[in-house]
Amino acid sequence: MNKENHHIVPYWVYFAVLGALLFLTLITVLITRIELGALNTAAAMLIASVKGLIVLLYFMHLKFDQKIYGIMVGLVTAVFIAVIIITFFDYFYR
Amino acid sequence: MNEERTEKSYLEMETKYKGIFAWIFSTDHKRIGLLYLYSIAVMFIVGAILGLLMKFELVAPGKTIMGAQTYNGVFTLHGIIMIFLIVVPGLPAVFGNFMLPLMIGAKDVAFPKLNLMSWWIYIIGAVVAISSQFMGGGAPDTGWTFYAPYSFQTDTNMLPAVLGAFILGFSSILTGLNFIVTMHRMRAPGMGWFKMPLFPWTLYGTAWIQLLATPVVGITLLMVVAERVLQIGFFDPALGGDPVLYQHLFWIYSHPAVYIMILPAMGAISEIIPTFARKSIFGYKAIVASTMAIAFVGYFVWGHHMFTSGMSGTALYTFSILTFLVAIPSAIKVFNWVSTLHKASIHSSVPFFWAISFIFVFMIGGLSGLVLGALATNVHLHDTAFVVAHFHFIVFGGTGFAFMAAIHYWFPKFYGRMYDKAWAKIGWVVFVIGFLSLYLPMFYLGIAGMPRRYYDYLPEFHGPNILSSLGAFVMITGLVIIITNLVRSARNGEIASKDPWKGRTLEWTVDSPPSLENFDEIPEVVHGPYDYSIEEKQSGKVN
Amino acid sequence: MHRDDEASKIGMWLFIFTEILLFGGLFVVYSVYRYIHPEAFKLAGEELDWVIGTVNTVILLISSMTIAMSISAIQKKDKKLALGLLYATFIMALIFLVNKYFEWNLKFDHGFYPSSEVLQELGHGTILFFGLYFFMTGLHAFHIVVGMVFIGFIIYYVHKDRITFDNHQLLENGGLYWHLVDLIWIFLFPLFYLIH
Numbered sequence: 001m002n003k004e005n006h007h008i009v010p011y012w013v014y015f016a017v018l019g020a021l022l023f024l025t026l027i028t029v030l031i032t033r034i035e036l037g038a039l040n041t042a043a044a045m046l047i048a049s050v051k052g053l054i055v056l057l058y059f060m061h062l063k064f065d066q067k068i069y070g071i072m073v074g075l076v077t078a079v080f081i082a083v084i085i086i087t088f089f090d091y092f093y094r
Numbered sequence: 095m096n097e098e099r100t101e102k103s104y105l106e107m108e109t110k111y112k113g114i115f116a117w118i119f120s121t122d123h124k125r126i127g128l129l130y131l132y133s134i135a136v137m138f139i140v141g142a143i144l145g146l147l148m149k150f151e152l153v154a155p156g157k158t159i160m161g162a163q164t165y166n167g168v169f170t171l172h173g174i175i176m177i178f179l180i181v182v183p184g185l186p187a188v189f190g191n192f193m194l195p196l197m198i199g200a201k202d203v204a205f206p207k208l209n210l211m212s213w214w215i216y217i218i219g220a221v222v223a224i225s226s227q228f229m230g231g232g233a234p235d236t237g238w239t240f241y242a243p244y245s246f247q248t249d250t251n252m253l254p255a256v257l258g259a260f261i262l263g264f265s266s267i268l269t270g271l272n273f274i275v276t277m278h279r280m281r282a283p284g285m286g287w288f289k290m291p292l293f294p295w296t297l298y299g300t301a302w303i304q305l306l307a308t309p310v311v312g313i314t315l316l317m318v319v320a321e322r323v324l325q326i327g328f329f330d331p332a333l334g335g336d337p338v339l340y341q342h343l344f345w346i347y348s349h350p351a352v353y354i355m356i357l358p359a360m361g362a363i364s365e366i367i368p369t370f371a372r373k374s375i376f377g378y379k380a381i382v383a384s385t386m387a388i389a390f391v392g393y394f395v396w397g398h399h400m401f402t403s404g405m406s407g408t409a410l411y412t413f414s415i416l417t418f419l420v421a422i423p424s425a426i427k428v429f430n431w432v433s434t435l436h437k438a439s440i441h442s443s444v445p446f447f448w449a450i451s452f453i454f455v456f457m458i459g460g461l462s463g464l465v466l467g468a469l470a471t472n473v474h475l476h477d478t479a480f481v482v483a484h485f486h487f488i489v490f491g492g493t494g495f496a497f498m499a500a501i502h503y504w505f506p507k508f509y510g511r512m513y514d515k516a517w518a519k520i521g522w523v524v525f526v527i528g529f530l531s532l533y534l535p536m537f538y539l540g541i542a543g544m545p546r547r548y549y550d551y552l553p554e555f556h557g558p559n560i561l562s563s564l565g566a567f568v569m570i571t572g573l574v575i576i577i578t579n580l581v582r583s584a585r586n587g588e589i590a591s592k593d594p595w596k597g598r599t600l601e602w603t604v605d606s607p608p609s610l611e612n613f614d615e616i617p618e619v620v621h622g623p624y625d626y627s628i629e630e631k632q633s634g635k636v637n
Numbered sequence: 638m639h640r641d642d643e644a645s646k647i648g649m650w651l652f653i654f655t656e657i658l659l660f661g662g663l664f665v666v667y668s669v670y671r672y673i674h675p676e677a678f679k680l681a682g683e684e685l686d687w688v689i690g691t692v693n694t695v696i697l698l699i700s701s702m703t704i705a706m707s708i709s710a711i712q713k714k715d716k717k718l719a720l721g722l723l724y725a726t727f728i729m730a731l732i733f734l735v736n737k738y739f740e741w742n743l744k745f746d747h748g749f750y751p752s753s754e755v756l757q758e759l760g761h762g763t764i765l766f767f768g769l770y771f772f773m774t775g776l777h778a779f780h781i782v783v784g785m786v787f788i789g790f791i792i793y794y795v796h797k798d799r800i801t802f803d804n805h806q807l808l809e810n811g812g813l814y815w816h817l818v819d820l821i822w823i824f825l826f827p828l829f830y831l832i833h
Contacts, residue, residue, distance in 0.1 A: 008709050008713060009705070009708075009709050010709070011706055011709060014702050014705050014706050014709070015702070017702065018698060018699065018701075018702040021698045022695065022698060025691065025694055025695065025698070028826075028827055028831060029687070029691060029831065032827065032831040032832070032833060033833065035833075040832070040833075041671075041832075044827035044828075045824075045827070047827075048823050048824050048826075048827055051823050052820050052824070055701065055816055055819060055820055055823070056816075056820075058705075059702070059705045059812070059816045059819075060812075060813055060816045061809075068278075069647075069650060072654070073650075076306060076654045076657060076658075077657075079306060079390075079393055080657065080658065080661050082393070082394060083346060083393065083661070083665065084664070084665055084668060086394055086397075086409075086412065087342055087346075087665055087669065088668075088669075088672070089406065089408045089409040089412050090338075090342070090397070090405045090406050090408075091406070091669055091672060091673070092406070092408075092672070093406035093407065093408040093409065094404075094405075094406045204641070204644050204648070205644075205648065267655055270651075271648060271651045271652065274647070274651055275644050275647050275648050275651070278644075278647055279641055279643060279644040280644075305651055305654055306654060306655070306658050309655045309656070309658040309659035309661075309662070310658055310659075310661065310662045312659060312662075313659050313660075313662035313663060314662060317662075317666070320751070320768075320772060324751040324752060325751055325752035326751045326752075326768040326771075326772060327751070327761075327764045327765055327768045328666055328765070328768060328769075333761060333764045333765070333768075334670075334674070334760070334761025334762060334764050335765065336673075339666065339669055343662055343665065343666070346662075
């Protein structure tokens with residue numbers, strides 16, 4: 001029943017994850033200093049999404065858990081993004 | 095038929111608490127279900143009286159018993175009570191709590207203490223919301239929809255109303271959370287997902303909506319509070335805000351909310367029809383798929399409440415198309431229910447009558463929804479009595495009739511007693527006549543141009559309004575008959591057996607009323623639900 | 638009743654989903670108003686101190702690592718390390734809040750707060766930006782406070798050996814909650830501090 005609890009994530013993995021997150025944070029700060037217009041937001045959000053994914057997979061253990069958790073997270077994210085997109089069907093085309 | 099009980103009934107269990115405390119501090123899902131039943135019944139009577147007062151006012155043009163401001167307060171409170179305190183909690187809180195563990199072969203829900211907390215939050219939310227009637231500023235007059243900018247400009251007591259609704263949201267969320275975990279973890283051995291009965295399936299879809307949609311209205315209501323208290327500007331045009339954005343956020347919850355209302359109702363119907371048809375439900379998998387489809391697509395149609403608000407053309411036709419799409423799975427369910435009756439051995443009874451009349455009024459409500467979902471007709475009908483007719487048919491007719499069906503169906507399991515069947519039939523007949531008379535004229539009135547949420551109307555609308563208001567009185571009479579019958583029968587009705595209806599789902603295998611832990615032994619499930627063998631069908635009528 | 642850790646975990650994830658949608662509503666508002674007032678949002682964003690923002694981001698990321706590590710520590714029966722990591726998480730949360738406090742005070746001193754005259758002068762886009770800034774970072778800070786209470790309880794239970802190597806779902810759940818708080822900040826940070 002609790003197979004995941006027997007899986008112990010080694011400390012170095014968490015250090016590596018932090019390293020990646022700090023690196024990506026640095027990239028975000030640097031990339032937003034360059035004037036890219038609308039792409040600035042897109043770039044920042046893309047990097048934030050990658051950071052978020054790393055947090056979900058490693059810190060929140062999704063990589064090592066049963067698939068159902070990942071499926072739920074995916075579906076909830078999809079619903080949320082769909083809601084934003086559909087809201088923009090109004091604002092973008094006004 | 096007296097069967098030997100091995101354990102005491104949950105109604106008589108002694109706990110460390112005495113008297114009423116043994117109920118309001120109970121973590122037993124069955125007692126909590128009844129706590130919800132009684133709270134909801136009390137709130138429903140209040141809401142119904144408010145409705146009756148409105149019909150009194152509308153029996154003639156001009157002021158009859160109240161002026162405009164009072165009328166606005168009455169329809170606002172009527173809506174708040176009916177939506178947030180009755181139909182949203184409704185079937186899940188009462189029948190979900192009582193029946194879900196029984197139907198999946200469990201002893202309780204996953205988090206019994208959290209379950210009790212959900213009920214307490216419901217009570218606190220109700221008190222806070224209703225307190226809005228009694229403070230200095232006067233009763234809220236925005237409608238239950240709290241539209242900006244009026245909701246932050248009105249001097250009436252918006253904060254308790256809005257905060258009450260916010261608190262009630264937590265009750266809904268926690269119930270949904272509890273049910274999802276319960277179904278994932280506590281199904282009896284052998285009961286795979288596709289052996290689970292249909293009522294739990296609808297509770298599952300509903301629970302996800304409760305979980306994901308409610309927080310959106312929660313944060314929106316907090317934004318309204320921020321407008322009133324801090325002038326934060328999100329919805330205030332003077333500060334750069336867009337009132338239409340309020341509408342978007344509000345309906346992103348409130349449309350899925352109607353699926354919270356209707357899915358468990360459909361689930362109850364899906365239980366009742368096979369039982370009284372003595373036949374397995376037609377298209378079990380199609381109904382499961384339709385349930386999930388309704389829950390999912392239902393998130394994306396909210397804009398059909400906003401067709402006249404000034405949205406872009408793209409938004410208009412996107413929402414209209416999706417609205418027509420979401421109607422399809424509901425129609426599939428209706429086909430399946432009716433198909434179940436084909437060549438079935440129908441045993442008539444009051445739950446069955448409620449179920450059949452549910453299909454009738456739900457179809458009227460649903461079809462009128464298509465009229466509203468079409469852009470061209472919507473412009474003409476938005477904010478008229480037609481809309482009022484539509485949602486009363488589909489919500490009151492839908493959730494309400496299903497609630498009636500469910501309470502009569504599961505009554506013997508709740509109390510171990512049967513209601514008086516003759517009075518139950520009379521109550522049903524009177525209620526349905528009153529209901530149709532009350533709401534059908536509103537379709538005509540809306541098309542003819544009578545606006546909603548007005549205490550007055552043009553003289554040409556007088557005739558149908560008289561019919562409608564009379565219908566209200568007849569319907570309330572029916573309601574009194576039904577409730578009186580149920581209350582008296584709970585105490586003095588004929589003793590009922592484990593399985594008076596010859597049902598085939600697990601709740602009918604335990605005592606009526608069940609013992610505290612439901613099952614002496616957790617069952618090992620082999621068959622699917624609604625498994626009527628040929629011998630059973632040929633064995634003839636059972637009372 | 639037999640303990641079901643998996644049920645507890647699913648319950649925590651479901652709660653996290655509600656939080657995503659709760660903040661989600663605010664992200665909808667943000668995205669709409671940023672779309673409508675791109676220039677004003679840019680200018681307003683420059684009023685915020687990106688250095689404090691970055692420092693706070695780093696603090697929160699490290700605190701996520703420490704609480705995640707504390708789970709491995711407790712699984713390895715290293716109670717001392719687990720406690721050390723949990724205390725570190727708690728302290729970093731506190732530092733985050735202190736930073737926030739100074740940030741907000743600076744803003745208030747300069748006349749930036751909902752319904753202020755300074756904001757009125759600067760126009761609609763700026764009013765909306767700062768309304769969103771205070772509301773969203775305020776709601777986030779509230780969640781940090783709740784998280785600290787949660788971690789406080791966990792620290793107490795670890796001390797008392799009520800959380801152990803074979804009974805630590807509560808710690809895992811606390812970790813999940815904390816990572817959620819971190820996740821929200823990961824998106825808030827660029828949206829408020831990095832528009833130039």
